[in-house]
Structures are given as structure tokens and as C-alpha cells.
Amino acid sequence: MRQEILVGGRDRSFHVVSAGTAAVTPGAVVLVLHGSSQTGRTIRRFSGNSFDQLATGGRVAVVYPDGLKKAWNHNKPSVESTDDVAFIEALADHFHALHGPIPVIVVGFSNGGQLAIRLIHEIPDKLHGAAIVGATLPRPGGLAFADKLQPFPVMLVHGTHDMVVTYGGEGWFGSLFGRPRGPSAPETAQYFAARNNITAAPAHTILPHRRESGRTSVTLTRYEQKGRLPVVLYTVAGGGHVVPNRQRKAFFFFAGRTTQDMDTVEALAEFFPALSP
Template sequence: MFTKKKMYQLVVVVIALIGMIAVIIGLYAYRWNLVNPLKKATLTIGNFERTFVYHVPRQVSSHPKLIIAYHGTGMWASLMQVFTGHEFDEQADMTKDAIIVYPQGYESNWNDCRKTAPYPAKQLQIDDVSFTEQIIAFFSNGYQIDKKEVYAVGFSNGGTMVMKLARQHPEWFKGFAVIGSNMPAASNDDCEDIGQPVSMLFVSGENDPIVPYQGGEIILDGKNFGFVKSAEETVAHWLTISQCTSENYKSSYYPNINPTVFRKDYMAPVTEKRICFIRIANGGHTISNRNFRIPIKKLGYMNTDVDVPVVIWEFFMSLK
């Protein structure tokens, strides 16, 4: 039989549980776009309908920046938002000065610079460069973005797509960021390089099970994606283009004690372009961040000593 004291204790517990559930639902609603859901748009590029989703902060500034985030092989657009822990959206919401776009690759892939690529985006020569151009035009016309403040970030196949844009149309962007991607080896490269200096940040895991840090052949799900350069050869390529000297750099570490993440920042004195290389000693094929840390065995270990989306945001915002 319940006494008044036990009844009171039960009511307190129930109220506490309701409060906890309300907080969890509130955080969930914010995190998963129930309050400010992703918007969606479609463009026709050639004979193909292409889609993208995007996050616009409430009360966004009159001429916001634009960040385009390209997903990896086999992913869909909104999953790039999840893999980055919604942190680009968070940063945009805090500043109210940027729109974050997540484009959808054709059948979940991008037509990058690799000759050997066993997916329809490459085989059909899907025009992802024009898709990107039209995305920028969409936001220029509809949201009056600052076209001098457009940035590209990509993961895996999305990273190789970002490097293609940097090689062919660097004038569209102020900065680039590449996560878990190496340039194709010369024998596997079908892109022309105009050689214009750029500012670019690289993140590479030394234990990446998909894109080998030391370079070599990429085999994914039994399919051959050809040979790629090493992470350090990839960075060296962009150091040369951007007229940065490999001897002139600043080193930093995460964390300060027993570091597992090593960073080098290069500045080109003539072009004022910057190259940043973040090497994760025990990192896998992941986007390290504080919000999305669900382990995926196929992708390897996720290091939690560095918050990659925040580092990329800070790099972009620091560019002149």
C-alpha cells in the first residue's frame, strides 16, 4: 500500500523522467532537423535531374558564405551531414553567416579524376562540375551569397571531387578541404590541371583501410578503383602549385600530451595561399568529430583528439 511519502517520491521520479525525456527530445529535434529541417532542391544538368539538400540558419545574413560538402562513395547527401556531426550546421547557426549544402552524387558517387572508377558517375561521364556551378548560381540568385566566400569540403570520393574542382575551377572557391582522399596516380589520372594556387586543408589517417596513406591500389567491396598517390605526395603536389616551400611550416599537435594528431601549416609568401596537412597517427577512414562517434568497423578507428569539422571551419574563416 502506498504511503503519502512513497507517492511523493514516485511523483518526483516521474517528473524527473519526463524532464529528462523532454531534454533528450529537444536535443534530438535540434540535432536531426525537426526544428529547422533541411531544404531540398533539384536541378537539371544535361539529361539528368540532380538534387541537393541544404541548411539555412534562421535570420541568415544578407550575403552569407556558402560551404558545399561532398559525401563519400555509397553515401547519400544527408548522411554527410550526419558523418560531420551536424557541426557545419552548428557553426553556421552560431554565426548566421553561412549556408551549408549537401549535394547528392549520381547513384551515390562523383565523377572525379580517376580513370579507373567502377560506378555510373564515371562511366556515364556525369557532369558534376556543371552541377557544382549551378549549385553556386542557385544560391547566388536565391540567397545572394557572397561569391567570394564559397568553399568546398569533401570526404573520400567527395574529397577527390573537391580536388578535381580545385584543379579545373579554383576561381569558384576561396578554400578547399579534403578528408580521407589522395590524388590518383599519374597512370590513373584523367584530369587536366590548370596549376592555379589554392588554399587547401588535408586530413589523412595513417591506418585508413580504404584509401592507403602510403598510396597504392584501392579495392572496395571487390571493385578496383585504381592506384592513388600517397597522402604526403598529394600534399606535395598542392604545395608546389601554391608556391609553398616544404621547409617553411608551423607544426602543432593534438593533444599536447601524448599527441596522436600532427598538423603542419604552410604559407606561400608570394601567393598568400595556405596549405594545411593534418595527419592522424591511428586514424581510419573517418571524419573525427565530437557528435558522431558511432564505430563502423569497415572504416577503421575514429580518433577523438581532433574535431575535424571545426578545424575546417576555422581554416576557411581564417583565409584572406
């Protein structure tokens, strides 16, 4: 169901798969942020409608917001560009007004993952967790926004054969010629673990391999410590610029392979208890 909300004098649109009923109130909200050149509807299809599984029985409100001109402002000051932080904040307030103080979790793919990184820094008090798929921290100097320095649970998923946002970090190819690059996917995970004051060494687990996964495999890296909010990284060896799911492979050949050794939604439900059946 398409809905709109007024933010900064603009009507901003979003699509709700399940917002509960008078008889069934959702226990959590998941905001799925699309990549550049996508919309809420296209990321829903691109991910094989897999996030909709969370909405079964109205237990989770799954929401697909639309970025203006199919993009998100993940790093520019709001006075210079669209204030997408205010949009997500308004959505969190909207669903809290409807259903009470239930957890709001953001899942961002690609450009949506870059916005999720910004949200973690700027409005952690409005959210309860984030998953970043196919996105890494920007180059040095790219975090030109406010940071409330609040610990935050973060799940990351990244393919080693991602040709759009490389596993080696933003500007990785240029780094071969001496240009500065951004943090890699593992370095991004380490960054969030450090923000959560985790000093224990990470634990690595290779997930069971499925025959249908072909030449892909998945390693789960956990950053955990008693009394600290966790961070996990799913490294998809051979995986491309996709949202791993068991329903549908990526549309375009340049997106790369989709593994079957993990499912993003299943990983979300394991990492965030509020999303468990």
C-alpha cells in the same frame, strides 16, 4: 531542406541546412561532398552533424549535394559519365545569384574528396577553397582532366590507419608487389604546395592530446610562405576512414578510430577566415 537544380537535363538534388533569410545573409557557402555509397543525408549523420555548427545564426549556408547512384564522377570525361563538375559549378552559381559573390568552399570525404581534387583543377575560379578528407591524388595518369593551373588554398585530413583510402596512397598494398601506387597523403599535400609555388620547408606541430582520443594523435603540417596560398595537412596517427569530429564516432567498425585531438569543422574555421564566427 531538400532542393533540386537542373543540370545537363537532369534534376540534381541537394540539402540546405541554412541558406540565410531576408534578415540574415550567409557570409559563405560550404558544399559537403559525401563518399561513395553515401548521400548528402548520410554524410551529414556520418560526420555527427558537425558541419551544421557552421550554419548557426544563418552565418554559413551548409549544403549537402547528392551524387547520382551514391557516387561522384571524379575522373571520367563528362561525355562518358555524369558531369558532376557542372553540378558543383551550377550550385556555386546558384548561391552566388542568391547571396552575391560570397566564398564557396568545398569539403569532400573519400570519393567526395576525389571530386574535390578534380574541382580544384577544373573550376578554381568558382570556388574559394577546398578541404580533402580521406582522399589522395590518383595513380600516375589518373589526372586525366583539365587543369587551369591556378593556386588554391587546400586543407587535408587523413588517418594513418585508413583501410579504405590508405595514407600511403592509392594502390599502396599493390606497391608491396612492385605495382605503381598513387601519391601518399603527405605527397598529395606537397603537390598542392608546389602548385601554390611554396618553396619554404613545412612546419610540423603535434596537437594537444586529449585523454578521450585514446591511441590516436594528430600532427599538423603547414606549408606556408608570404604571398602564397597555404596548404595544411592533419595527419591522424591511428585514425581511420572518418571525418574527425567531437559529436559522433564512425558507424562501422571497419571505418576505424575517430580522434578527439582535432575537429574538422574547427580546423575549417581556423583555415578559412570566411567560416570563422
